Amino acid sequence: MRKAVVTGAAGFIGARLSHRLLDTGWEVVGIDAFxxxxxxxxxxxxxxxxxxxxGFTLATGHLSELSLPxxxxxxxxxxxxxxxxxxxxxFALESRYRRDNVDSSARLAAxxxxxxxxxRLVYASSSSVxxxxxxxxxxDAATRPVSPxxxxxxxxxxxxxAVSGEELEAVALRYFTVYGPGQRPDMGLRIFAEAAWTGxxxxxxxxxxxxxxFTYVDDIVDATIRAASARVAGLAINVGGGSRVNLLEVLxxxxxxxxRRLDVRHADFARGDVRHTAADLSRAxxxxxxxxTTAFADGYAAEVEWARSAVEDARRxx
Ligand SMILES: NC(=O)c1ccc[n+]([C@@H]2O[C@H](COP(=O)([O-])OP(=O)(O)OC[C@H]3O[C@@H](n4cnc5c(N)ncnc54)[C@H](O)[C@@H]3O)[C@@H](O)[C@H]2O)c1
Numbered sequence: 153m154r155k156a157v158v159t160g161a162a163g164f165i166g167a168r169l170s171h172r173l174l175d176t177g178w179e180v181v182g183i184d185a186f187x188x189x190x191x192x193x194x195x196x197x198x199x200x201x202x203x204x205x206x207g208f209t210l211a212t213g214h215l216s217e218l219s220l221p222x223x224x225x226x227x228x229x230x231x232x233x234x235x236x237x238x239x240x241x242x243f244a245l246e247s248r249y250r251r252d253n254v255d256s257s258a259r260l261a262a263x264x265x266x267x268x269x270x271x272r273l274v275y276a277s278s279s280s281v282x283x284x285x286x287x288x289x290x291x292d293a294a295t296r297p298v299s300p301x302x303x304x305x306x307x308x309x310x311x312x313x314a315v316s317g318e319e320l321e322a323v324a325l326r327y328f329t330v331y332g333p334g335q336r337p338d339m340g341l342r343i344f345a346e347a348a349w350t351g352x353x354x355x356x357x358x359x360x361x362x363x364x365x366f367t368y369v370d371d372i373v374d375a376t377i378r379a380a381s382a383r384v385a386g387l388a389i390n391v392g393g394g395s396r397v398n399l400l401e402v403l404x405x406x407x408x409x410x411x412r413r414l415d416v417r418h419a420d421f422a423r424g425d426v427r428h429t430a431a432d433l434s435r436a437x438x439x440x441x442x443x444x445t446t447a448f449a450d451g452y453a454a455e456v457e458w459a460r461s462a463v464e465d466a467r468r469x470x
Contacts, residue, residue, distance in 0.1 A: 155269075
């Protein structure tokens, strides 16, 4: 059985990746500190769905404190998804972003280098490293992050890629806005879907023409697993959904999917939010043989349906 370590295994993407690895015969050690970045019950529920599965072991703790060589021993691949996510919160919490993203990655990368079984490190980086670069964002473009979150992801990416060599190959994947059922509660698509079902107002920062290259979570998982075995090392690779959608289009789709009128209000642009993101996907196609397969309308329909049942469950238990 091939063994992998998934850091951030109780997170939105890490849990989905862990399930997919278990489904395909991997043994998985999941590491998570259950940070209070959002309601910990969501993370506990994801961990609870993994713990009973054959081949899964949970290591609860922070990457800056755990005895990492012990947990990495015997693993072939380390998928490093643990991180403090979120752009807006990062302005007030710079030192925590540094500890959870930069210092933790440095400690993990050093441990991966030290443990002989580990041959590959796949780091979950972010499109936030680009800032407002020219579209589409190409991996060789200048990186000018505009938030402490983006800066911390870029530093962590450099640290992970710096350990890449013959014994341990490292790849950084720059994920573009990931969505789907179970999405983090601070992310726009989920906030909008929940507001549609509860009748709460929706705040759009700016005029709504800002756009994102939204990427369905199962496509992200697919690219991440490809990066574990592709013949590539020491590089950053974009992973995007392949189409750019603006917020006004998102809200139109949400009206169609729910049949509800939306109470939309506008506020000033939020600090740290870039206007547009779009991934140049040629490197992902060439080196990972990856193309996203989920159209935004289908992926968002799945998330909106998931949000409906979550809102109904919450009503029943209130
Ligand atoms: N969701 C997105 O749109 C997106 C986009 C680009 C990059 N990413 C990156 O992908 C990764 C996963 O994102 P997500 O949306 O699943 O976030 P998430 O917050 O749901 O998951 C991250 C998990 O990591 C854990 N964690 C954080 N720092 C830790 C540390 N130092 N030690 C141990 N555990 C720690 C948290 O408790 C959490 O459960 C993050 O690194 C994020 O920066 C996400």
